Amino acid sequence: MAAAVVSQENVVASLVSRTGRHLQRYNKGRRQVVGCIPYRYTKGKGEDGFQVLVISSQKGKGMLFPKGGWESDETIKQGAVRETYEEAGVKGVLEPQLGEWTFQSRTHGTDYEGYMFPLRVKEELDFWPEKTNRLRKWMSVTEARECCQHWWMKEALDVLVDRLAGQQQLDEDEVGSCSLSFQAKSNL
Secondary structure (H helix, E strand, O other), rough: OEEOOHHHHOOOOOOOOOOOOOOOOOEEEEEEEOOOOEEEEOOOOOOOEEEEEEEEEEOOEEEOOOOEEEEEOOHHHHHHHHHHHHHHHHEEEOOOOOOOEEOOOOOOOOOEEEEEEEEEEEEOOOOOOOOOOOOOOEEOOHHHHHEEOHHHHHHHHHHHHHHHHHHHHHHHHHHHHHHHHHHHHHOO
């Protein structure tokens, strides 16, 4: 799977979050939201060889992954990258979509459509639009599952874990195949 690189310079113009819902996308009455699971590879930290970044809820009740409204003047990828920058203050490589979930908002009692992407973090910013409103914390997959307040985000995390485990297995297979090829050639 090829990763998509979305120009974040075009998405981010200031240290101010977008507000309001006048550009908000809806599908059959369901508000569409997009977000990312920011992650980084670790050496010896975390049981999976990587950590994920969670943020505090604006209302201060629990932790979650960055997400917010997908707006009509942006692509789904631009929306996911923008929300992640605004809420978590990270930039990186956006990878193929993890899935789509339909869920009900706890506060509004309405149905939403949520789309999540992995974002392999390359840069952690010191300043970002919602820095004063949110905490961010790197943690293991197990810790994130325990503290994440949304079932659909936990499912997206499981998809990411499975995907990264599959990629690691492919990488190991390729390394094994390369060394076997090298041995076969050197025996000639």
